[in-house]
Amino acid sequence: MQQFIDTTLSGLAQGMVFAAFALALVLIWRSTRIVNFAQGSMAMATTFVALALVHAGWNYWLAFVVALVSGFVLGAVVERVIIRRVEGGPELNAVIVTLGLFVAIQAAVAIIAGSSFQSFPAPFGLRGFTIGGNTIALTPNRVFVIVAVLVTMGLLVALFRFTRVGLAMRAAAFGQEVARLLGVRVGRMLTLGWALAAVVGSLAGLLIAGGSFVYPAYMDSLIVFGFVAAVLGGLDSPIGAVVGGLVLGLALAYVSAYFGGSSVVNLAALVILVVVLLVRPGGLFASTQARRA
């Protein structure tokens, strides 16, 4: 029982990070119909920004905020300078460009910061809470991870539902041409969408790095997990991405605990991806219908 509860708790915490990363992918997919394979590299780069600042003696939280802001800037610049040229073109071009970015950013960070493992600080304790003499797998840091992702999601929902900019972003996602005719600066909305997605991706990168090691490729598996979570949720639905992330986090935790250990986790994620694509290619929360604006 104890093991089951621990597995569930760590699965949920992992799932929250997957959810955040999947959400970043979905935000970009909705507005530009591009799967941003460079998301992980971009997040990794901002985590290294935070690490450099921490090493320079900065406060963790200050470094955290600067990393998120640099994620915003990086996302905006990438969209405006590079992605803008392949938007609306053949899908394969965009895929190749984001894959190229993925490799290029990773290589650049490796050149600048080296490719050795470096420990990344956690803002909160990594020792589990003790309930009735038993230490459970819920650590203060995991609580922070869950809360941080929930708060971010709440802010995104508020932005999209209750602000004029959010409304314009949704309109631009549903029909660029019509939105343009109504006076929406579609280009600016796309840039903003990428910037926001990069912030959410950076958050996922920072959270998963906390109390662990970072190196230029440390986000690679998260790209796979985040993508699987996003596809589970239908790629189009933010809520789907969150649920997909949690489902995947739990599934992988159970696989790791009960069926063969951590070595089969990556395999299990890909099996889930294949099964979903075969059985329900639209994802569990398909809303492709609603998109035909």
Added chain:
Amino acid sequence: MTDVSVAFGGVTALSEVSLVVEPGQVHGLIGPNGAGKTTLFNVACGIVRADSGSITWRDRQLRRLRPDQLARLGIARTLQGVGLFAGLTVLENVMIGAHRHARAGFASALFALPRSDKDERELRTRATAALADLGAEHYADRYPGSLPYPVQKRVALARALVSSPDLLLLDEPASGLAEDEMRELGELIRTLSGRMSVLLVEHHMDLVMSVCDRVTVLDSGRLIASGTTEEVQADPAVTAAYLGEDVDVAHDAAELHSGDHSERAHRA
């Protein structure tokens, strides 16, 4: 609009067409299928850039502006069909139309500063009022896909009107409407004319002849007549190209109708 020409890969869509929409007037644009009406519309709202000629509105050169810039200058357009955002509620659809009136900047909207809150409320009020003007306020929280076609058309019109445009471009507003709905539409367009200029593309001749102050007739990308409704109706060139061929007009209308149906089916 002076001497505007547009060619698509060697095919001339518009050839030196000139057209003046007087302030506060309803200007009709008619012609057989393929005459270049839609191209001219697309030029006027910035989707298609004219190869040559000049487009001026209130002493401003428009030829090089983007659609969103034109929209912010007060040129609003409705689309053939309805073009509503399926994933947004009716009210949200109309709020997007009022976009150009929001004053708070980008950053304050992003961080929900008080100024943008006030903006938000104003947008909502404006949009609700625009829906009420067209009798569609009951549908504010519904999604467009679940509404009957005529209601969707009214919402699309509310979305264009909510920005209080100076120039309203109506692209076949009567398509898919029943007889009495068309009459209501005609009356509505008449009441608009004092407040703004209207450029109207329409296949239903009764509607065009009853609401327009002036009419321009295109055929194969060329202007063949322009003047008051009486002048145009009496013009032999027009009769030859268009009005005389009753069969053709009926055929156009039927084709248009079936086109709308398939469009609706696609949306549903």
